[in-house]
Amino acid sequence: MNSLGFNPVSPLVRSIPPSGIRRFFDLVSEMDDVISLGVGEPDFVTPWRIREAAIYSLERGRTMYTSNYGLLELREAIAEDLAGRHNLSYDPKSEILITVGVSEAMDLVMRALLTPGDEVIIPEPCYVSYKPCTILAGGTPVVIPTRVEDGFRPTAEQIEAAISDKTRILILSYPNNPTGATMSAQELIPLTEVAQKHNLLVVADEIYDHLTYEGEHTSVAALPGMQERTILLNGFSKAYAMTGWRVGYAAANREIIGAMTKIHQYTMLCASIMGQNAALEALRHGAPERERMVTEYDQRRRLIVAGLCEAGLECFEPGGAFYVFPSIKATGMSSEEFCEKLLKQEKVAVVPGNAFGESGEGYIRCSYASSLQEIKEAIARISRFVKPYLD
């Protein structure tokens, strides 16, 4: 105990477990020469064109606050992008909010929409923040475990079964971190029908949308009857290798964006203008570099999936993002045990699947946002590591 004689931390925050990744991060940080497939961000540096535009905007003295909603020019460019790609129509003046990454947007959505006791349906394995954001906003997470047999996609029946009279939000995040699962329009429609039937709001985290390798990405908001009840979250981190700039956005109806902006203006004021100017350049001129990176991810994806399968690990074929999520159940080890031993014996870092929810137990997340050389070497080491367990 501290010298205060009481625990200063609120019970709510105490009730949230620390991120499962944290412990592992500390372990890896103590070691040298580790090949890390544990990184959730591109290995590319932000394309020079975008960096150069940001430098220019600094030279021109663009260092002020922007509107709470974000630069209007950027919101207009986003509206145009969404119209062009998904045939969605958002008013840039009132239906788009620029946030400090999708992370902030997720927090805002939960706080703006939830009343204590409201339930949020979260398909797992999923990104680590959905549950904590729900809890911090007073909501109750209701987890649906997705199964590899279903391609790590939730089924309409699973969602139906999880719905109570307190259910308010369904989170859908495809392409998915950590599984790499994607959902086509056909696969999404049964889910959106359930959402409509039960009058749920859908929070769609589509940060990996451009990193879709099989077919085209379908935005949840673009499905019949969904735009009004969807809060579409996206950003620039993954597609344009801009994680550190912290720029994301939310697009939704005026009422919801207004409510989110209310919180945003008191807590964040605005996203950094440097980041916003860089994002604007990314939208206007970043496509060729983005496509180049996507092509490379796709090639690495095929190589890593083939390599892991050859090593004897059952590997779900990811259609998007930059992760593979192989099963390590055949080795008889738990996810954490596997990752720790792999790290110590072969100096390869991957993330235990259970860091993304209980249903991730028995799996590991390998990111292929690493160079081909590193991926090849990591596969060789993983093969050597698992061999005695599989023979």
Added chain:
Amino acid sequence: MQDLQKKILEILEEDDRTTPEEIATMLGVSANEVRAIIGQLEDNKTIVKYHALVNWEKTDADLVEALIEVQVTPEREFGFDTIAERIYRFPEVRSVFLMSGGYDLTVLVWGRSMKEVAYFVATKLSTLEHVQSTATHFILKKYKQEGVILEDKDVNQRLVVSP
């Protein structure tokens, strides 16, 4: 087919040690198909050579490189090609390009010293019939070559593990 060819070339240009099997996996085609295409590309000299990009500044080799602007009088019937050939046959010459603009040929020449390069230009290059004038520029430092930044300062600064 054309598209597959282009993708194979891009992969090999990036790293020619990538094996046909690896390329096949990366592109979702068979290794035999990749081998056949590479064979064709080698036969028709689309793939001219496999080589390493060396930063000689990192070694103790005495090497001087110069870019020489050459103005020539094109030859009747043959245009610039025969004069270019007479120049590129010298082993000292690394590259020869026909240019638009203020002069005709860009010639990159290697030597062990500035004196050696200058001597080559004075005795071999400028004395060639049809060569009107030359201007020699010594290369002091190479920052980027063949699309590669030679001393890349963009080291990986990512956290080792992140969600």
